Amino acid sequence: MTEMDELHAKMSILGAIDVGIVVLDRDYRINMWNEFMQNHSGLRPSQVRDKNLFKMCPEVDQAWLERKVERVWELDARVFITWEQRPYVFRFRNSRPVSGYSEWMYQNLTIIPLHNTRGEVYQVCLILYDVSEQVRER
Amino acid sequence: MTLRVTICDDSGMARKQLLRTLPKDWDAQVYQAEHGQQALDRVKAGNAEVLFLDLNMPVMDGYQTLEAIQQQQLQCLVIVVSGDIQPQAHSRVTELGAMAFVKKPMGGGELRELLQQFGLYQPASGHLQLVDEQQDQPENPLDVYREVSNVAMGQAGDHLARVLDTFIELPVPNVNFIAPSELHMALQTIDNTERVSAISQGFAGSGILGEALTLFSDTSIDDVCQLLGSQLSGSLRQQRIEALMDIASIISSACLNGLGQQLHVDFTASQPVLLGEHKAVSELLKESEQRWQNILAIEIGYQLQQHQVGFDLLLLFPADAVKVLDQQLAHWLAGQED
Numbered sequence: 001m002t003e004m005d006e007l008h009a010k011m012s013i014l015g016a017i018d019v020g021i022v023v024l025d026r027d028y029r030i031n032m033w034n035e036f037m038q039n040h041s042g043l044r045p046s047q048v049r050d051k052n053l054f055k056m057c058p059e060v061d062q063a064w065l066e067r068k069v070e071r072v073w074e075l076d077a078r079v080f081i082t083w084e085q086r087p088y089v090f091r092f093r094n095s096r097p098v099s100g101y102s103e104w105m106y107q108n109l110t111i112i113p114l115h116n117t118r119g120e121v122y123q124v125c126l127i128l129y130d131v132s133e134q135v136r137e138r
Numbered sequence: 139m140t141l142r143v144t145i146c147d148d149s150g151m152a153r154k155q156l157l158r159t160l161p162k163d164w165d166a167q168v169y170q171a172e173h174g175q176q177a178l179d180r181v182k183a184g185n186a187e188v189l190f191l192d193l194n195m196p197v198m199d200g201y202q203t204l205e206a207i208q209q210q211q212l213q214c215l216v217i218v219v220s221g222d223i224q225p226q227a228h229s230r231v232t233e234l235g236a237m238a239f240v241k242k243p244m245g246g247g248e249l250r251e252l253l254q255q256f257g258l259y260q261p262a263s264g265h266l267q268l269v270d271e272q273q274d275q276p277e278n279p280l281d282v283y284r285e286v287s288n289v290a291m292g293q294a295g296d297h298l299a300r301v302l303d304t305f306i307e308l309p310v311p312n313v314n315f316i317a318p319s320e321l322h323m324a325l326q327t328i329d330n331t332e333r334v335s336a337i338s339q340g341f342a343g344s345g346i347l348g349e350a351l352t353l354f355s356d357t358s359i360d361d362v363c364q365l366l367g368s369q370l371s372g373s374l375r376q377q378r379i380e381a382l383m384d385i386a387s388i389i390s391s392a393c394l395n396g397l398g399q400q401l402h403v404d405f406t407a408s409q410p411v412l413l414g415e416h417k418a419v420s421e422l423l424k425e426s427e428q429r430w431q432n433i434l435a436i437e438i439g440y441q442l443q444q445h446q447v448g449f450d451l452l453l454l455f456p457a458d459a460v461k462v463l464d465q466q467l468a469h470w471l472a473g474q475e476d
Binding site: 061064067071074075077078079080081082084085086108110129 | 297300301339369371372376377379380383384387388391392395407409410411412
């Protein structure tokens with residue numbers, strides 16, 4: 001397998017997993033936006049690329065999310081957010097629009113630092129999980 | 139003139155580690171002390187012209203020792219060696235008269251430079267002698283875990299201090315093998331009769347699987363909420379959960395980072411789960427009692443200075459993880475010998 005093949009495989013996986021991936025730079029510009037995010041928001045990667053996250057998704061509570069993200073930059077450590085403290089970060093419809101338990105998608109969010117080759121925090125990555133089923137089972 | 143030096147640390151392993159770091163060609167006699175009171179005795183006996191002093195110890199901690207040295211005007215140059223890396227810890231010991239502050243684990247080069255800088259050491263000036271007053275105690279296997287946790291919890295304390303903007307009192311980690319039903323016995327910071335809420339986070343690295351539990355007594359949650367104040371949002375219950383999640387992820391991430399750096403293991407932590415709210419400690423791990431007979435429990439109780447707030451981080455390793463952990467620690471100890 002060549003490096004290109006491997007990269008291609010990784011990108012396909014990134015597109016197929018049922019988890020939202022958003023990579024942000026220091027100024028909250030979107031560097032990566034995977035298919036999960038695209039499919040649930042209706043925004044294509046080409047539309048959001050290098051745009052400010054809060055401009056593209058005005059429903060996101062900016063002051064609150066900034067506090068969490070800044071902590072990742074400062075401490076170089078992950079931050080976890082659970083649906084129990086805030087049911088959703090992005091206002092997405094339930095992924096089962098007909099038989100689903102609620103109108104909106106319940107979400108857990110993990111924010112991780114991404115490092116450059118010198119080991120410095122270079123970007124942050126938001127990983128968004130759909131936990132609506134878990135919530136229903138409760 | 140041969141210099142008299144005392145190494146004071148409650149962990150035999152930490153003392154050995156420091157001993158190995160001292161220059162072999164240093165014209166010095168080395169004594170040991172297990173806590174501050176013993177260190178003071180050494181100072182008074184004239185056996186500690188230089189004192190390497192840990193901060194978090196039982197009987198008499200490093201701060202109290204420094205205070206006593208200052209009050210009694212004892213002649214002694216103190217180098218604090220600690221896993222506590224909060225800037226406030228540094229300034230506190232400087233105010234109490236410490237000559238230098240170095241963080242654990244310290245490298246040999248760094249130490250030589252420091253000693254040379256203070257004119258305490260010249261290369262090839264003699265040779266290091268260990269004064270073996272007390273027979274070398276057989277190494278307590280739990281000592282290794284305690285020392286590794288010590289360094290890890292210092293990092294976590296520093297992160298916590300920055301977020302909460304207050305000084306964090308670091309404890310001596312409490313290490314035990316327990317049955318899950320005895321969980322309450324592993325807790326020193328939280329009163330057994332109190333109701334607690336707990337966040338659980340699984341972690342894994344190089345085949346070592348474990349779980350980090352962060353426990354808050356109901357009374358301390360409200361205090362933490364107050365400290366985080368404007369950073370919280372939503373209903374009262376949501377605010378409480380947010381405070382729990384924030385604190386739990388800060389300390390477990392930093393502790394795992396610190397642990398991982400020492401063991402050369404990259405731990406990944408899973409999403410934290412709210413294990414229970416307002417429960418008795420004994421109820422928390424009820425369902426798991428059947429599965430594990432023995433787990434390694436490392437308890438780290440954090441206290442916030444000037445607030446009556448305390449919470450516990452418990453790192454739990456089931457028996458099969460302990461096997462891998464021990465192998466990893468054996469590598470680590472071997473690496474220290476070099």
